[in-house]
Ligand code: PEP
């Protein structure tokens with residue numbers, strides 16, 4: 658099985674860390690446990706992590722259960738404390754990757770260390786920001802580097818918390834074919850029941866491993882409660898994941914399918930937005946006693962859409978059918994308002 662890095666979003670107590678570590682060490686083949694010790698919160702006032710004391714809990718888990726430990730760092734002081742507590746891997750979180758000054762400082766603090774480093778993508782869908790952070794870490798002399806795909810912040814309505822936008826990790830892979838790429842299916846999914854879908858897709862797309870948030874009691878987790886898996890959900894995930902054998906020829910096809918899935922999701926979100934606006938327009942027309950169907954507007958709209966479609970090399974018959982369907986649905990929605 659490809660490697661999985663698993664553990665809680667945040668280290669909440671020594672008891673929690675030991676329970677999760679024991680589960681991983683005795684019930685799974687996971688070798689690396691993750692835990693957030695300093696939590697970058699989007700807005701102030703939430704739980705911001707236990708800091709140094711949590712490193713001691715993790716060190717204890719490492720000694721007791723023989724797991725390798727991974728922690729997020731956002732400042733040189735964090736790196737120093739991780740070294741002091743025998744942490745094996747540090748990762749740069751999405752909010753830090755987007756800030757080249759911060760990444761540079763962390764990179765400088767890593768010079769001469771033999772830590773392994775993971776770089777998550779920045780929140781913004783920009784492959785160069787991600788690659789730039791990787792390059793800064795490389796320049797510090799660190800050789801054991803992984804990229805972690807954790808999805809992107811977009812204003813698109815999506816079933817996922819951070820839509821995967823697979824074209825971006827694909828671009829990083831094209832530029833850095835030898836850099837291991839892991840998928841943080843938990844932050845992409847945002848909901849525990851969507852994690853297996855993303856994890857399987859990552860495997861189908863030849864990602865090298867996974868990062869999964871796992872909690873002994875997800876419901877009462879202090880951070881990211883809705884996306885963390887419980888022990889039995891995690892066991893189910895592992896038994897259900899299918900790893901294609903190395904001679905599997907379909908990965909290229911899976912990549913194209915993943916891109917199509919992203920586009921369709923966007924298409925559906927836009928359709929929903931359009932129909933919502935149509936509904937508002939229906940109410941406005943009703944209040945102002947304007948007739949719903951205005952042939953002039955429909956004719957003009959259709960001409961314009963066909964022209965744009967033609968410019969994009971879309972088949973005219975298909976375009977005509979498509980816009981007739983959209984228009985019929987818009988009329989149905991507006992008539993419902995009357
Ligand atoms: C996390 O891994 O818990 C985390 C905060 O991740 P990200 O930086 O991807 O938001």
Ligand code: MN
Pocket residue numbers: 666667870880881
């Ligand atoms: Mn988290």
